[in-house]
Amino acid sequence: MHFDLSKPNLLMGGIVLTLAALAGLELAPQRTLELTAPGAVGNLYLSTPGETPGQAPVQWVDAEHLRWRCHYTAAANYQPCGLTFSLTGDDPAHGMDLSRFDTLEMDLAYKGPAHFVRVAVRNFDPRFSRLDDGNSSRIHSVNLRPRDIARPVTLDLSELTVPEWWIQQFDLPREYNRPSLENATALSIDLPSDLTGQEHELQLRRLVLKGEWVSRDRVYLAILCAWLLGASLMVLRGWKQLSQSNTRQQREIDALTARTRQLRVEQDKLRRLATIDELTGVLNRRGLEQALDDFEEAAQGMTLVMLDIDHFKHVNDRHGHDCGDEVLKRVTAVVAANLRASDVFGRLGGEEFLIACQGTRVRDAARLAEKLRERVQQSEINSSAGRITVTASFGVALAPPGAPAAGALKRADEALYRAKEAGRNRVETDKSLVSDSPTTV
Numbered sequence: 001m002h003f004d005l006s007k008p009n010l011l012m013g014g015i016v017l018t019l020a021a022l023a024g025l026e027l028a029p030q031r032t033l034e035l036t037a038p039g040a041v042g043n044l045y046l047s048t049p050g051e052t053p054g055q056a057p058v059q060w061v062d063a064e065h066l067r068w069r070c071h072y073t074a075a076a077n078y079q080p081c082g083l084t085f086s087l088t089g090d091d092p093a094h095g096m097d098l099s100r101f102d103t104l105e106m107d108l109a110y111k112g113p114a115h116f117v118r119v120a121v122r123n124f125d126p127r128f129s130r131l132d133d134g135n136s137s138r139i140h141s142v143n144l145r146p147r148d149i150a151r152p153v154t155l156d157l158s159e160l161t162v163p164e165w166w167i168q169q170f171d172l173p174r175e176y177n178r179p180s181l182e183n184a185t186a187l188s189i190d191l192p193s194d195l196t197g198q199e200h201e202l203q204l205r206r207l208v209l210k211g212e213w214v215s216r217d218r219v220y221l222a223i224l225c226a227w228l229l230g231a232s233l234m235v236l237r238g239w240k241q242l243s244q245s246n247t248r249q250q251r252e253i254d255a256l257t258a259r260t261r262q263l264r265v266e267q268d269k270l271r272r273l274a275t276i277d278e279l280t281g282v283l284n285r286r287g288l289e290q291a292l293d294d295f296e297e298a299a300q301g302m303t304l305v306m307l308d309i310d311h312f313k314h315v316n317d318r319h320g321h322d323c324g325d326e327v328l329k330r331v332t333a334v335v336a337a338n339l340r341a342s343d344v345f346g347r348l349g350g351e352e353f354l355i356a357c358q359g360t361r362v363r364d365a366a367r368l369a370e371k372l373r374e375r376v377q378q379s380e381i382n383s384s385a386g387r388i389t390v391t392a393s394f395g396v397a398l399a400p401p402g403a404p405a406a407g408a409l410k411r412a413d414e415a416l417y418r419a420k421e422a423g424r425n426r427v428e429t430d431k432s433l434v435s436d437s438p439t440t441v
């Protein structure tokens with residue numbers, strides 16, 4: 001189920017339903033009880049307590065039209081003169097729930113000198129009311145002046161209050177004196193005063209109780225709750241969508257991060273591959289150039305040792321290309337095994353290699369070259385063509401701090417050429433820039 005009050009049709013639907021509920025509240029028929037309708041109330045009588053039959057001071061003038069007269073000749077000890085509707089059935093303790101009604105519409109004609117006419121409702125409360133004492137049922141009343149009832153009047157049932165004399169007479173706990181019409185046993189219209197010598201005539205034309213079927217407050221509350229519920233669902237849905245999109249974005253970010261990491265690894269691998277010689281596993285020309293550039297950038301001096309395997313073409317020609325490869329690998333291993341970790345070693349191409357030494361004097365580098373020359377010469381290479389030995393020639397040159405590496409490379413190459421020229425398997429040092437101080441600044 002999707003509730004989205006941001007959708008115009010849903011919002012419109014909500015407004016229409018709200019207006020319909022409010023209109024229904026206004027137009028819906030009311031709960032009605034017309035007490036004066038024939039047969040509405042089982043028992044209807046005039047209050048004539050304690051009088052001798054035939055001489056009753058309260059008498060019907062026209063019972064059919066609910067018209068009666070009161071005339072007390074002797075003192076009647078504040079006996080009310082009036083008309084009572086009994087609201088009970090067979091059980092005198094079980095009356096009607098008038099709390100479901102809000103108003104009482106009354107059309108009463110009165111003729112006489114009384115200052116007010118009383119409307120009263122008795123409510124039987126089993127906590128303190130007794131069937132043998134009609135007065136013990138709590139009374140709720142309102143006094144109306146004759147001029148107030150000169151025309152039909154509508155009373156709010158909340159106008160009926162518990163009179164002081166009843167509260168004093170029964171002296172009950174406070175909570176029992178609160179107005180409540182949930183079990184009304186009788187409704188009277190009377191003249192509760194000293195009526196001695198007076199004559200009064202009354203006619204009740206109409207008496208109707210009215211109330212809402214559904215309380216207005218409840219309808220308003222239901223409408224408010226429905227809107228609050230709709231708004232809450234909308235907020236909840238928005239929050240859910242937000243959290244879903246947040247999770248989705250987070251997942252995308254994670255995937256991108258993982259992909260970036262993977263790409264970086266692949267890039268590193270490719271960069272390494274691009275700078276590594278496939279056959280020997282040491283730096284290739286590009287790797288060596290980068291290393292020399294780094295030295296140059298940091299203005300770190302170095303000593304270069306260039307070496308070249310002697311008559312390598314001959315090895316290839318005589319023993320085959322595979323054997324030549326074996327020789328290249330073996331010479332690489334021999335050289336690498338005799339270098340320091342700080343030395344940079346790589347293959348310039350073919351059978352030519354370069355070593356860049358930091359912090360080494362030229363004569364120390366020449367000594368290293370001499371050592372390497374011996375080790376290469378001494379090493380026997382097991383190949384498919386049997387055991388073979390090779391020699392190598394070396395050229396040593398200084399690359400002072402701040403000077404371009406290309407110049408040193410050229411001088412090392414020239415020294416190497418001289419070594420070749422001088423008969424191979426030997427070390428030649430470039431003397432043009434010999435320094436006795438270590439090359440590291």
Ligand SMILES: Nc1nc2c(ncn2[C@@H]2O[C@H](COP(=O)(O)OP(=O)(O)OP(=O)(O)O)[C@@H](O)[C@H]2O)c(=O)[nH]1
Nearest residue numbers: 308309310311312313314316321322324325350351
């Ligand atoms: N097996 C093998 N041979 C290579 C490789 N790279 C270059 N060569 C061969 O190495 C040989 C180099 O020959 P040259 O440049 O004449 O040098 P050299 O025979 O060593 O002679 P000198 O350097 O003057 O002593 C050529 O035959 C190249 O084909 C390689 O990766 N593997």
